[in-house]
Amino acid sequence: MSGETAAPRIRLLERDQVTSEVANVYDALLKARGVVPNMFKTLAHTPPLALATAGYLKALLSDGALPGFYKELIAMRLSLLLSSEYAVTAHALSARQKGATDAQVAAARANFESGPFTDAEKLGFRASERLHRSAAEISDAFFVELKRNFTDPQIIELIATAAAFELFPRFVDALRIPTTPSVGTGL
Numbered sequence: 147m148s149g150e151t152a153a154p155r156i157r158l159l160e161r162d163q164v165t166s167e168v169a170n171v172y173d174a175l176l177k178a179r180g181v182v183p184n185m186f187k188t189l190a191h192t193p194p195l196a197l198a199t200a201g202y203l204k205a206l207l208s209d210g211a212l213p214g215f216y217k218e219l220i221a222m223r224l225s226l227l228l229s230s231e232y233a234v235t236a237h238a239l240s241a242r243q244k245g246a247t248d249a250q251v252a253a254a255r256a257n258f259e260s261g262p263f264t265d266a267e268k269l270g271f272r273a274s275e276r277l278h279r280s281a282a283e284i285s286d287a288f289f290v291e292l293k294r295n296f297t298d299p300q301i302i303e304l305i306a307t308a309a310a311f312e313l314f315p316r317f318v319d320a321l322r323i324p325t326t327p328s329v330g331t332g333l
Contacts, residue, residue: 153322154321156188156321158323159191160187161173163190164190164196165190172186178243179243181326182326183236184323185236185314185318185323188323206306206307207307210303211299214244215241215244215246217304218238218240218244219237219241219251220304220307221311222234222238222241222251223254223274224274225311225314228311228312229319230315230316232318232325236325237311241254249262250263259271266295270296274304274307274308278308
């Protein structure tokens, strides 16, 4: 996977180097995750974008029509398809923090079809992979299957999550943002 050997292209900003509004985002991330993701330490160079991204991701990945842990697993799966070690690592951690089991994380990484997921959850993973290949793969027939298994708000969250994680792993890897150290590693 990419993004692990080269130096970051943009300097990571620490809390004492950012605006007070972005410092509040750092504090919220530290409280929720135990660490400030390096992606936000990069986004902090553009405070309006950092603030908007934090708000968007909080709304997108929190419990809603779909559980937050499941959306994190979708994000992890898309990140895996994009070969983004940074994003895979970040979303595996977040999925666990939100209640995913180790077996679910492992299955989302390897083979969700044989993993501990409901038929609807497996369908959601398939929808995400189809969207990754092309939005045209969400055919009318496939969408009918989605409608049989998910409510409209659930479909919106599913597709929005899959689409968002076409963007974020590419952003991270293009800027060579280093993987955020795990909580307690001392790094």
